[in-house]
Amino acid sequence: MLKSIEERLCEVAESNRVSLSNLSLSSSRISSDRGSVHNGASHHLVSLALERSHVNNVMADPKCSVGVTLNPSERASVHNLILNEKGTSSCTLQSIIILASVLEETHELVHIANKTFLPSISIFGNDLNDSLDVTPGKINTSKTTIYNDETRHRNQWLNESSAAQRDKELVKRMGKYLPELQKVSNFCKRVNRLIQHLVWQSVALNSSSLNPEPNSQHSSESASRNESCCAEMLLGRSSSVKFIIAEALSKLCRLLIELDYAVENNFTLKESWDLYTNCIFQKEEVSFEVASSTLSSGEMKGEHPIDVISVVYHSSPEVNDAKVDEDKDASEDIEDGDSDHHENNHQHDLMKLERMLVQLDNSILSSRSFLMAIDQSFYHSSLVTKCNVKRGSTIDEIVKEMIILLIDRFASASSGSGGDESQLQEQDLIGVYGLICLYRKLVPTSIAPDVKFYKTLLSDKVPAFIPIIGEVPFVPYDFLNKYEQLNKTMLFSSQRWERIKKHHDKTFEKEVYKLRMEHLKWFQRVESMLSIREYKRYMKENWLSYPNEGGDSDSKDDEHLTLQTREKISTLLDGVKIAKKATNLLRNHLLSRKNLAEPFHASDLDNIEKLCTIAKSVERTFKCSKQRAIIFVQRAGIKVLALELYKKLDRLRSYIDHRHSIVAEEGSHFIRRQYTTERIAISLGVVESLLKGSSSFSATRM
Amino acid sequence: MSSCHEDHPDFSSKYNANSIEKTIHDLCIVADMDECVSQVCDCSFLFFHQNLFIPLIKNVCNSMRSSVQYVMFALQDPYYTILQSSKYMDVLYPMQYREFLVHDLIEDHLVESLSCNIDSILRHRVVSKYIDELPMLNPNQFAMNSLTRFLELQPFLVCGVSIDVKKLIELSLERAVYNSSTIGHQDTRTHIEMSITARELGINLLDSMLPVGSLTNVVNVLDIANNVHSKYRRVIFVFLSNS
Numbered sequence: 029m030l031k032s033i034e035e036r037l038c039e040v041a042e043s044n045r046v047s048l049s050n051l052s053l054s055s056s057r058i059s060s061d062r063g064s065v066h067n068g069a070s071h072h073l074v075s076l077a078l079e080r081s082h083v084n085n086v087m088a089d090p091k092c093s094v095g096v097t098l099n100p101s102e103r104a105s106v107h108n109l110i111l112n113e114k115g116t117s118s119c120t121l122q123s124i125i126i127l128a129s130v131l132e133e134t135h136e137l138v139h140i141a142n143k144t145f146l147p148s149i150s151i152f153g154n155d156l157n158d159s160l161d162v163t164p165g166k167i168n169t170s171k172t173t174i175y176n177d178e179t180r181h182r183n184q185w186l187n188e189s190s191a192a193q194r195d196k197e198l199v200k201r202m203g204k205y206l207p208e209l210q211k212v213s214n215f216c217k218r219v220n221r222l223i224q225h226l227v228w229q230s231v232a233l234n235s236s237s238l239n240p241e242p243n244s245q246h247s248s249e250s251a252s253r254n255e256s257c258c259a260e261m262l263l264g265r266s267s268s269v270k271f272i273i274a275e276a277l278s279k280l281c282r283l284l285i286e287l288d289y290a291v292e293n294n295f296t297l298k299e300s301w302d303l304y305t306n307c308i309f310q311k312e313e314v315s316f317e318v319a320s321s322t323l324s325s326g327e328m329k330g331e332h333p334i335d336v337i338s339v340v341y342h343s344s345p346e347v348n349d350a351k352v353d354e355d356k357d358a359s360e361d362i363e364d365g366d367s368d369h370h371e372n373n374h375q376h377d378l379m380k381l382e383r384m385l386v387q388l389d390n391s392i393l394s395s396r397s398f399l400m401a402i403d404q405s406f407y408h409s410s411l412v413t414k415c416n417v418k419r420g421s422t423i424d425e426i427v428k429e430m431i432i433l434l435i436d437r438f439a440s441a442s443s444g445s446g447g448d449e450s451q452l453q454e455q456d457l458i459g460v461y462g463l464i465c466l467y468r469k470l471v472p473t474s475i476a477p478d479v480k481f482y483k484t485l486l487s488d489k490v491p492a493f494i495p496i497i498g499e500v501p502f503v504p505y506d507f508l509n510k511y512e513q514l515n516k517t518m519l520f521s522s523q524r525w526e527r528i529k530k531h532h533d534k535t536f537e538k539e540v541y542k543l544r545m546e547h548l549k550w551f552q553r554v555e556s557m558l559s560i561r562e563y564k565r566y567m568k569e570n571w572l573s574y575p576n577e578g579g580d581s582d583s584k585d586d587e588h589l590t591l592q593t594r595e596k597i598s599t600l601l602d603g604v605k606i607a608k609k610a611t612n613l614l615r616n617h618l619l620s621r622k623n624l625a626e627p628f629h630a631s632d633l634d635n636i637e638k639l640c641t642i643a644k645s646v647e648r649t650f651k652c653s654k655q656r657a658i659i660f661v662q663r664a665g666i667k668v669l670a671l672e673l674y675k676k677l678d679r680l681r682s683y684i685d686h687r688h689s690i691v692a693e694e695g696s697h698f699i700r701r702q703y704t705t706e707r708i709a710i711s712l713g714v715v716e717s718l719l720k721g722s723s724s725f726s727a728t729r730m
Numbered sequence: 731m732s733s734c735h736e737d738h739p740d741f742s743s744k745y746n747a748n749s750i751e752k753t754i755h756d757l758c759i760v761a762d763m764d765e766c767v768s769q770v771c772d773c774s775f776l777f778f779h780q781n782l783f784i785p786l787i788k789n790v791c792n793s794m795r796s797s798v799q800y801v802m803f804a805l806q807d808p809y810y811t812i813l814q815s816s817k818y819m820d821v822l823y824p825m826q827y828r829e830f831l832v833h834d835l836i837e838d839h840l841v842e843s844l845s846c847n848i849d850s851i852l853r854h855r856v857v858s859k860y861i862d863e864l865p866m867l868n869p870n871q872f873a874m875n876s877l878t879r880f881l882e883l884q885p886f887l888v889c890g891v892s893i894d895v896k897k898l899i900e901l902s903l904e905r906a907v908y909n910s911s912t913i914g915h916q917d918t919r920t921h922i923e924m925s926i927t928a929r930e931l932g933i934n935l936l937d938s939m940l941p942v943g944s945l946t947n948v949v950n951v952l953d954i955a956n957n958v959h960s961k962y963r964r965v966i967f968v969f970l971s972n973s
Contacts, residue, residue, distance in 0.1 A: 143814075144814075147774070147811045147814060147815055148814065148815035148818055151777060151811065151812065151815055151819075152815070152818060154777070155819050155820050155823040155826075156820075201818060201819075204817070204818055205818050208818065495775070498778065499775055499778035499779070597756065597760060600760075600763070601756060601759060601760075604759065604763075604766060604767060604770055607767070607770045607771045608770045611770060611771065611772065611773060614773070615775050618775070618776075618779050618782070622778075622779065628782065628785060630789065633785060633786055633789040634789065634793065636782070636786060637786060637789060637790060637793075637795070637797060637801055638797075640773065640797075640800055640801050640803075640804035640805075641797040641800040641801065643770075643771045643773060643804065644771060644773070644800040644801075644803040644804050645800055646767075646770075646771060647767060647768075647771035647803070648800070648803070650763070650767045651767065658763075662760055662763050665756075665760040666757065666760055666761055669753055669756055669757040669760060670757060672753055673750065673753050673754065673757065676749070676750055676753070677750075
């Protein structure tokens with residue numbers, strides 16, 4: 029089996045190499061090709077997969093990428109893989125499909141937010157504040173303190189004419205940006221619905237297991253109902269499923285919190301918004317006055333009082349193009365004197381625009397997206413009647429359970445006891461704190477908050493602040509105070525936060541030194557492991573001239589090959605970890621310096637330079653210097669890992685078959701065991717089907 | 731999996747579940763390595779710390795470490811974020827940012843500083859031959875050794891612009907030497923010697939503004955102007971003798 033895999037891999041590697049060289053020669057065509065490929069995708073998941081796996085390569089550019097390039101014919105959605113494999117759709121399978129689709133949507137939303145609007149919101153109007161002009165003397169290089177943004181961006185607009193020009197520019201930009209804000213608003217609604225949906229799903233999965241009906245399971249009458257509750261019974265008891273849902277919920281909460289922080293801390297955006305809304309409202313007042321004056325005198329004289337208003341109409345192309353045209357027509361007609369109909373339209377359009385602005389003002393622009401998400405109703409009538417759950421008691425318990433799961437996982441990740449499998453990072457804690465706020469909203473106000481629970485949430489292991497998009501510190505203490513108005517005795521004091529920051533400053537230099545040593549060792553390993561000679565030998569011996577004889581030699585070679593590839597993969601993963609540590613450390617340090625308003629010393633600059641070097645040299649190694657070898661190892665790694673997983677699951681499969689036979693002999697007396705076995709069997713089937721893949725593509729058959 | 735304890739503790743053990751989870755996690759990273767590496771190594775947050783750029787580049791120059799290309803790669807990351815949001819910004823802003831990186835940081839600060847250092851070293855080497863009081867530079871403690879790290883840097887791309895530090899330094903030195911030799915023609919010999927010394931260090935100072943490309947191979951107009959009387963006399967002599 030492996031021989032065919034290797035041959036296929038070699039072919040793919042060769043074709044990929046050729047395509048890479050073509051891509052590097054015609055890098056300018058990449059964007060257009062990508063667009064055409066994406067447009068040709070029939071399903072949004074397919075287009076997403078296309079986007080994710082596209083190789084955007086320019087050989088000399090560090091931004092070039094390493095990726096598995098799949099042909100469009102080799103792609104399949106998760107739903108199709110699950111359904112195609114099983115053929116039938118049992119209740120559990122349907123639940124798995126629902127969960128898979130919900131999680132896929134979460135992933136997609138996170139991807140959209142991080143790639144599209146979050147960066148644009150965070151840097152909106154920064155070009156008006158920053159003095160990035162190339163003319164010498166504009167940048168003051170002799171500053172002793174580096175951060176004085178507030179004074180800096182104001183100095184440029186001191187005189188009145190430039191201030192008026194800036195206001196015009198801001199209004200114009202906001203007009204252009206309005207469609208994007210509308211999209212963000214719709215996105216937030218989608219996220220809110222998804223959060224609600226996830227909570228409902230988790231409640232539905234947990235409610236049956238919390239209130240089981242053992243007596244009814246014996247009767248044949250309730251068999252069908254039991255079958256329908258099977259999914260809830262089986263999936264709801266799994267802590268892994270709970271963790272997955274909790275993780276998805278925390279990701280969504282984090283998105284909204286990041287959006288709120290980005291808007292709240294972008295003062296230019298707020299200023300621009302205020303100017304824009306003022307113009308619109310003034311315009312409405314003017315038109316109202318004009319209408320009343322034409323009604324009374326029959327003629328209109330004068331001009332718009334503010335010149336900026338004209339800018340507003342030229343600057344919002346997508347939102348109110350039609351409105352603008354109509355508005356212009358209407359104003360001309362008003363001047364002509366016969367304008368009742370157009371005037372009404374104009375008023376109507378303005379009202380609609382005003383309504384939209386008010387909605388945006390009350391939601392996104394007032395940084396209330398997260399609050400709106402946790403304030404929505406999470407009670408569903410069908411859930412309450414169906415599962416006999418006491419209203420108001422279950423949902424908060426479930427959310428609390430999720431929080432504890434996430435916090436435990438984070439604690440094990442930070443202490444290192446959880447091993448490498450824990451994927452939680454510092455940034456994920458933002459979502460966990462979002463969930464805590466959600467929990468507090470769900471708990472009835474009459475119940476006092478659990479002090480012990482909160483103390484575990486804000487232990488010493490939790491970072492004092494977490495960098496968030498737009499380089500704003502997310503301070504857990506402040507965040508919880510803002511949304512919960514908790515008693516200060518329950519949480520740690522701000523003085524303690526200061527102490528933690530000082531501790532961070534002391535440990536920074538040591539951590540950089542340690543990381544640099546790790547990086548050097550890693551670099552040495554990579555150089556020896558992925559040198560050209562090694563790479564050629566690896567290709568020649570293990571992949572190109574793989575022996576045809578089967579039997580023991582095959583299995584020995586397989587093991588050798590697996591071990592070798594596993595070693596290379598772990599080396600690559602170590603590099604990723606080192607780079608992650610470096611960027612996180614750099615970001616934390618810069619943010620703490622910025623917020624403490626402390627100047628940078630020479631040693632600081634040295635350390636910053638080292639961290640930049642570590643992160644970028646890792647990227648360079650992955651994407652340029654060792655690119656070809658890494659693509660090869662990556663493809664081999666996918667195959668080896670998938671095979672490894674498949675083997676593990678194979679053992680599990682035989683065990684489950686054995687259990688099935690035992691449970692069948694025992695009969696329906698041990699219904700819970702039967703359910704458990706069935707759950708594992710179905711979950712296993714799904715994982716195996718994913719690993720096998722579609723008829724055209726598979727990780728194991730690649 | 732949690733309820734299978736009784737018969738097969740092998741499958742129910744936490745270790746086994748963790749190993750499967752770890753394998754899946756590794757598989758996720760390896761399959762999506764492109765995105766993962768880009769995300770992990772992304773330094774676009776430096777956009778909000780732009781005032782740090784110039785001190786950082788100055789520090790790179792002073793410390794004589796050749797990590798300038800990696801620092802520039804980190805500083806160029808915000809450029810891609812700006813390009814993504816360029817629709818809602820000034821049209822020229824991405825270009826301005828690129829100019830800021832390429833001209834302000836690299837040419838004005840890095841290259842100028844390096845070429846100044848090299849110029850002073852070359853001048854010292856040349857002048858120390860003629861002035862006895864001036865100590866000769868010890869080759870082992872020669873600052874040029876550190877500077878050659880910069881000269882040996884391979885060309886790299888910053889925001890799509892190819893940066894060759896060595897060529898930029900050469901250009902800057904050529905300009906400096908040519909300008910100073912034009913203004914102070916008494917230093918012409920020193921400058922010629924400097925350019926010869928620079929060649930020993932791997933810097934080829936070719937002046938494209940001169941017809942033959944080098945100060946050593948051209949007709950020195952200033953020299954002719956200074957010695958015009960003797961030459962005039964010689965021409966007159968030849969003319970008279972022939973006639």
